[in-house]
Amino acid sequence: MAPAITLAAEAPKLSAANTGFMLICSALVLIMTPGLAFFYGGMVRVKSTLNMLMMSFISMGIVTILWVLYGFSLAFGTDKGSFIGWTSGWVGLSDIGLTELWDGYTIPVFVFMVFQLMFAIITPALISGALADRVKFTAWSLFITLWATVVYFPVAHWVWGTGGWAFELGVIDFAGGTAVHINAGAAALGVILVIGKRVGFKKDPMRPHSLPLVMLGSGLLWFGWFGFNAGSWLGNDDGVGALMFVNTQIATAAAMLAWLLYEKIRHGAFTTLGAASGAVAGLVAITPSGGAVSPLGAIAVGAIAGVLCAMAVGLKYKFGYDDSLDVVGVHLVGGVIGSLLIGLFASGKGQSTVEGLFYGGGLTQFWKQCAGVFAVLGYSLVVSAVLAFLIDRTIGMRVTEDEEITGIDQAEHAETAYDFSGAGGGAARTAVPAPADTDAKKVDA
Template sequence: MDTGSIAWGVTATALVLFMTPGVAFFYGGLVKAKSVVSMMMMSFGALGLISVLWILYGSNMSAVGSPLEFAGNPFSDFGMTALASGETANTDLVGATYGATFAIITIALISGAIADRAKFGSWMIFAGLFATIAYFPIAAWVWGGGWIMNLGTTLFGEDAGIGVIDYAGGTAVHINAGAAALALALVLGKRIGFQKGITKPHNVPLTLLGAAILWFGWFGFNAGAEWLNELANVGLIVVNTVGATAAAIIGWIVVEKFKDGKATSVGAASGAVAGLVAITPACANLTPGWALLLGIVAGAVCAIAVELKFKLGFDDSLDVVGIHLVGGLIGTLYLGFFATETGLFVGGGIEQLAVQAIAAFAVLIYSFIVAFVIGFAIEKTIGFRVKNEDEIAGVDTSVHGEEGYALVD
């Protein structure tokens, strides 16, 4: 592979890695001042742990030789020893590291659902187990030769030209993380005094900074894999990543204005993230006009969806369900209608929608069950939720012995 393509692969890897600190900033600004360290540490803890697990065995599990396999053999190249000594080591190791960044951010995203009330050690145990049992196998299903990757051929044959479209992680990242977030929110229960308006973001600029970093890094997230494809579709991916995200901001703040009377900066930032989530699976398979429509729809629907937790009674602290699960579902299913050449409304039939729906809901159900079982087991053994008095006082000092803002005379 030419040095320019490899250089873009390294750059894209760094961009996606930078997204996890972006998540930390985005989430950190949204919580109480006494919980900001705890919130950000869950992202940085995931960055450390999942990187190590991916190098040891996660990369091995994320590829299979047959659609019938659940996951790859974790011990087939433990610690990437053979990969690092092969003839194509440069390309292979960059590709493997790029894959690690997706695993890291998927786990980090889940943490927003349990803000203000989770033990760090329990979170780290959950992160390691969920990555191993859920993310690594799902990555194999979607991108590594697994059953989702081959679903179209299985159902309709090779000549139909139908396959599940998930270019950068609508199912594997966002639906996966959103479903797990819902499960953990149910396991840990509601924060003390949970009701609409009880907590407000303690640092709005920090949240906006996080959203900006996420948008910046998302060009590596969506366009990064094009280094393996000689950048063949990079122009379309880039314009769609800008367009859908921008349109989602508009969709969110318009709904917010009608619903609450004011368009807020946190709403604009949340709309941007919703648009990024929705365009993730679809970035290479929509014309720019359809990408704009997707952004508008995702921003508007997610702005409404974040209110569901108050109606349904689950405490998803930072709206991981309303943005990532709902946004991921919208982006994944939207392809069934508007994917270039195969979408139902642009010349195709029902087949594309069928495979998109099967993949989306299979990942949703599997991730929810795995997360709920792991979370419930942790809660009933060593405990997942902090004591009530620690939650009221703020988890930063009780869990980490630090303060986010140590003001002195």
């Protein structure tokens, strides 16, 4: 009998289809940051609109440069002690070939790099919603720089980098439940515990000034999230990315409906803000879990997240922390829910054969998820609070009380979101002037 011939596995080849798909997904993830800016911008009062938009937009500038200079190397370079990565040839992207493939995949390193860049951009931008109305723009910019360096880059390596401790432990995070949402939500909580409440918190009305902007922003987030989630499988060859795409839609719909139902029962109305917030809660919760659960599991994940996040947003009034736009209630809580439910609902028929408790797999995966969730939560909370404290004690984190009351847009950007000086056009020019002794009435923005 002739000896058996063992053939080496064929090395991956560059796939034009997967490369194009991933570039499209990268663009979809980028559009999420302007979408987030609109979502947050509509939720604040008129006098803070531009500042809220800028807090997201500046992340696109700062994090891009950091990622090119050293962030990509720290997050995805050769593992150093299971905590951080480093590949000197990636500093400044100086030693990466045009057709050099990401290890084990059919896309170039440059494509993987730019896809992950978009995650790095939106994560600190998420934090900004908790700090509305009161943070100096220079302090925020410095915070982004430091936070990305000492929190996001290391945590991304833990969760997704080869050799990272959470990755090697088997913690499942398909697209960012721990590295993005829990990370940002815990950071938000850490910072607001340091900088304190807005002037007038729990006393003055602080309603959204533009619910249409909120709905537009949530729609852009929902749209871009398909790239965020489905793209995280880095290709289209085995159907897992398609499962994630489907589950993203299903969980988001379920969460929106669950939030609205809770809101109707609890408060007596179906609100547009509730619909938008519920959709985002579903998107957050399915982000870590969508590759591991079935479509029915996605309904469960979304519905549970919709109700629990709706309940969680009110905790700030009970415990007295001023989470301006519910980053803690939606992103931290939603990220924890989605990550832990993997341990219950993982079907074993998606991204891996891992099964959760309800599919006969016991609690093994659940405990692994707990390890990842609470390690990221604790690290981000503590380090973010320390960074905020140091910045506050040096250049100061907050604008003055007068500037906050007058409006942070004028104080920090010398602009206003809406110019009403020409309102009324020709009718205003021909109107009969009011008597000189008529009392002027001002509307607080």
